[in-house]
Amino acid sequence: MITYPNVHLAHFIDRPNRFIAECRLQKTGEMVTVHVKNTGRCKELFYPEVEVALTYQPSPKRKTDYDLIAVKKGTDWFNIDSQVPNALAAKAIKDGIITLPDLNGKIVSVKREKRFAHSKFDILVETDTGKQAFVEVKGMTLENHSLGAFPDAPTLRGLKHVTELIEAMKEGYQSYVLFVVQFEKIELATIHTDMQPALAQMILSGQKQGLSVIAYNCSVTPDTIAIEHQVPFDVTKMFEDPNSER
Structure with a gap:
């Protein structure tokens, strides 16, 4: 918390x-x-x-x-604090609150902000088998009818990160995209395809190559935020933007 x-x-x-x-x-x-x-x-x-x-x-x-x-x-x-998801994620991974699917080995270290190619990924996890995994953390604040979506504006940076996570897998790393949902009531997380089709396509392509995409919601009060539990992620679920008429 x-x-x-x-x-x-x-x-x-x-x-x-x-x-x-x-x-x-x-x-x-x-x-x-x-x-x-x-x-x-x-x-x-x-x-x-x-x-x-x-x-x-x-x-x-x-x-x-x-x-x-x-x-x-x-x-x-x-x-809506865009700086808080990384700190929450790093601690929750260390504490075992967030689990990384199919991770090869048990976690022995969690390091922040590690470079690969032209990106600086948020987290590098190392395991007792010598395996390394990159985790790119994205905060999610956009919601409509208990469906959460990312992004709420086009993000070239996010697209670059996903592209290079896929490249990292080709060099032997495991790769994860972790959405920290900065609210509690959510049934499913997805990509806002209408906002950025290229990101949705890259996520889907990455998943077919072994990229893991996971989402965790948070309990939130005016002065606290804490990771709660994993929620389903489905890149194919279409999101209706509540801002489309604003």
């Missing part, structure tokens, strides 16, 4: 650009400019007056004193 310090509830007002938002603190009514810890669109989450969670992190080196970390959608909290 990751716990955020100094969390304040607020209401979202506006998002002038992808880096900042204007919010109103619930306790005082003060208007504050906050850093949004996710550069994705998140249009289905950010409605005027929606409840949000801010962590107060003042520093002379910062332009804003608050970070926006979570949004309430209906009765459920969605964590």
Whole structure:
């Protein structure tokens, strides 16, 4: 579990650009400019007056004193911190909460940010059989009718990562894509094919060659996020974008 310090509830007002938002603190009514810890669109989450969670992190080196970390959608909290999935995944793999299917051997080390070709993969796992496996972690915040999808905007970086994970397998590595679903109520995870057809095609091609794609959901409160359990992933499941009319 990751716990955020100094969390304040607020209401979202506006998002002038992808880096900042204007919010109103619930306790005082003060208007504050906050850093949004996710550069994705998140249009289905950010409605005027929606409840949000801010962590107060003042520093002379910062332009804003608050970070926006979570949004309430209906009765459920969605964590949108794009930096948290990697930390959650690394610890959960070490602790055995996340299991890597068909991994050759028992895990003896979990290392962060290891280079291969033109990519820097999030995690390198080493086993007692001498096998190495790359794990590329992607946060998932897009949801519609309990179906989660990635991405919410085209990602050339994500496509490159999947392509090079496939190349790594040809050199003897095992390769995994791990989606950390940053909300709890989900029945199935998929790729948002209409948003990025090439990514869906590459995922499907990779799976046929031995690429493992797995997803785990999270329990989320305004100030915490924790890995819960594995959820099914099906790249062929079509996703209806809730933002298509916005």
